[in-house]
Amino acid sequence: MSRLGRIFLGLFPTASIGSYLATMAILATLPLLAFVVFLLLQLERSQFQALRADAAQDAQTISRGVERKLADMETTLALIANSVELQQGDLSAFHARVAESLKDSSLYVILARRDGIQVLNTRMPWGAPLRPMANPGSVVSALRSGNVELSDVFLGATSQRWVVNLTMPLAERGAQGADAAVLTQDAESFVDLASRDSLPPGWTSALLDNQGRMVVSNGVDHQPAGTAMDPSRLELMYGANGSAVYYKDGQQYLMGYAKLPDWRWHAVVWAPADSLQGSFVDLWKSLLTGSVVFLALIMLVVSVAAHHLRSAIRKIACMAERIGEGDIVSPERTKIVEANQVAVALSNASFDRAEAEERIHFILQELVHRTKNILSLVQAMMRQLARGTDDVEDFQRAVSGRLAGLAQSIEALAKQQWAGIALSSLVELQLTTVTGSFDRVSRRGPELLVNANAVQNLGLVFHELATNSVKYGALSVLEGRLRIEWQVLEPEAEGDEQRLRLTWTELHGPPVTAPTRRGFGSTVIERHAASAFAGEVTLDFNSNGLRWTLVAPLSSFTVGTAD
Numbered sequence: 001m002s003r004l005g006r007i008f009l010g011l012f013p014t015a016s017i018g019s020y021l022a023t024m025a026i027l028a029t030l031p032l033l034a035f036v037v038f039l040l041l042q043l044e045r046s047q048f049q050a051l052r053a054d055a056a057q058d059a060q061t062i063s064r065g066v067e068r069k070l071a072d073m074e075t076t077l078a079l080i081a082n083s084v085e086l087q088q089g090d091l092s093a094f095h096a097r098v099a100e101s102l103k104d105s106s107l108y109v110i111l112a113r114r115d116g117i118q119v120l121n122t123r124m125p126w127g128a129p130l131r132p133m134a135n136p137g138s139v140v141s142a143l144r145s146g147n148v149e150l151s152d153v154f155l156g157a158t159s160q161r162w163v164v165n166l167t168m169p170l171a172e173r174g175a176q177g178a179d180a181a182v183l184t185q186d187a188e189s190f191v192d193l194a195s196r197d198s199l200p201p202g203w204t205s206a207l208l209d210n211q212g213r214m215v216v217s218n219g220v221d222h223q224p225a226g227t228a229m230d231p232s233r234l235e236l237m238y239g240a241n242g243s244a245v246y247y248k249d250g251q252q253y254l255m256g257y258a259k260l261p262d263w264r265w266h267a268v269v270w271a272p273a274d275s276l277q278g279s280f281v282d283l284w285k286s287l288l289t290g291s292v293v294f295l296a297l298i299m300l301v302v303s304v305a306a307h308h309l310r311s312a313i314r315k316i317a318c319m320a321e322r323i324g325e326g327d328i329v330s331p332e333r334t335k336i337v338e339a340n341q342v343a344v345a346l347s348n349a350s351f352d353r354a355e356a357e358e359r360i361h362f363i364l365q366e367l368v369h370r371t372k373n374i375l376s377l378v379q380a381m382m383r384q385l386a387r388g389t390d391d392v393e394d395f396q397r398a399v400s401g402r403l404a405g406l407a408q409s410i411e412a413l414a415k416q417q418w419a420g421i422a423l424s425s426l427v428e429l430q431l432t433t434v435t436g437s438f439d440r441v442s443r444r445g446p447e448l449l450v451n452a453n454a455v456q457n458l459g460l461v462f463h464e465l466a467t468n469s470v471k472y473g474a475l476s477v478l479e480g481r482l483r484i485e486w487q488v489l490e491p492e493a494e495g496d497e498q499r500l501r502l503t504w505t506e507l508h509g510p511p512v513t514a515p516t517r518r519g520f521g522s523t524v525i526e527r528h529a530a531s532a533f534a535g536e537v538t539l540d541f542n543s544n545g546l547r548w549t550l551v552a553p554l555s556s557f558t559v560g561t562a563d
Helices: 003-010 017-081 084-088 091-101 137-145 187-194 273-324 337-388 392-415 423-435 452-471 520-533
Strands: 107-112 118-121 162-169 180-186 204-208 214-219 241-248 251-259 266-272 441-444 481-489 499-507 536-542 545-553
Touching (some): 017 204, 084 091, 091 118, 137 162, 137 180, 187 214, 423 441, 520 545
Parallel strands (some): 441 481
Antiparallel strands (some): 107 118, 204 214
């Protein structure tokens, strides 16, 4: 550990778990409380900006709704201005059809001359005397621009209500000198569009015409149609949409506004700023009060947690002491999940330790047993080889080769902890040790795991057969091949056990003749193989190649049988 680390750890005194937990809780909570206070202060500073953005968005939403209604009115007016009756000059039929079509709406149609004289008005029966229009200027403006014009709010001459007109110039002068078609709408019909259910209490919404007069309004500060808005507030409405702050009677107000995209009207919302900020102040107080209560609850929880931790650590420490004494312990149950996991791990460790000790004893006994068997096998092999030669070098070569094969088998068994190895792997291991290659050897048979004794004895047999094949048999010539096969034979009679037939066949080698003398190799592949596996060995020296066959009980080979 670095010096800096030691100095850092030295800053922490020796104390109980409860003290550390309480300190951690306080250190974790106080910064949180400080951050909450800082965050609330920032929210209080930024809330007004957010409210201004929301106010502008609400006004824009209202403007879009009114825009859609005006677009529908413009479409209706276009259809009416191009009606067949109007083009044919049949004003009576035109009046009847339009009045019938619009009877379920609050829309009325006027045909007017340039000077504002009404030729037709669907508010009145056909043929009734009509007064001049209350806003003839809208007709003149529409004829001059050639476009559909939206009027300001005004008191209708016929209806005596506050209305707005949508005026469209006629393509050709109509009957009785009609120059324009006018769709008139009561201002009250915009009430639903100007209202915003999502606005908080205390808000007011309104539609303003081009002169800054109220078309319609809703809310706390409701004003009747035609009322002019304070010019100082109109001056704050820069651009298409936005928000502004103004003061009235010493009180701060927030206002959002949006211009209708294709018309000269504005949607406006406003409310006192104090009513909007009150909820944030209450939230600030509630959070501080809750934080104090939260800190008190944390300290209570910390004290309970410290008690459970102390109890769990004491129980685990007791388990560790018993394990050190060599006992097998059962896991202690605590209120802490992690402590229970440690207790289970310690309990398992105590069982594993006992099993490991037993396994070590077993391995030592097994090692002694295996060593005795191997030494006995080596002694027998050396005695047999010594009888067959008087030359020390021949004896040394013979012993070295066979010991190498035996070593390969023992090494393979050791890697598997003496649990046995696959018969196919044993064949490849021994053939590769003698020939250095497995290219000219084929093997075929079911998967079979052979025990330690079978590995050692078959290893000797395969080593002798391979050595003989390299010297005199099929592997002594390039075209020679070797085939090793094994299969499990079913019992011939009820009560008999299964047997294994293992066959060594040499192909395409030099002519084969029976040996005139029998040495150690013949003893191993015949008598030793038959004796080791309690089976029968057959040697066939036919001219095509040597064929060696071993038939023995399957239990002599398989894992789990006595060594």
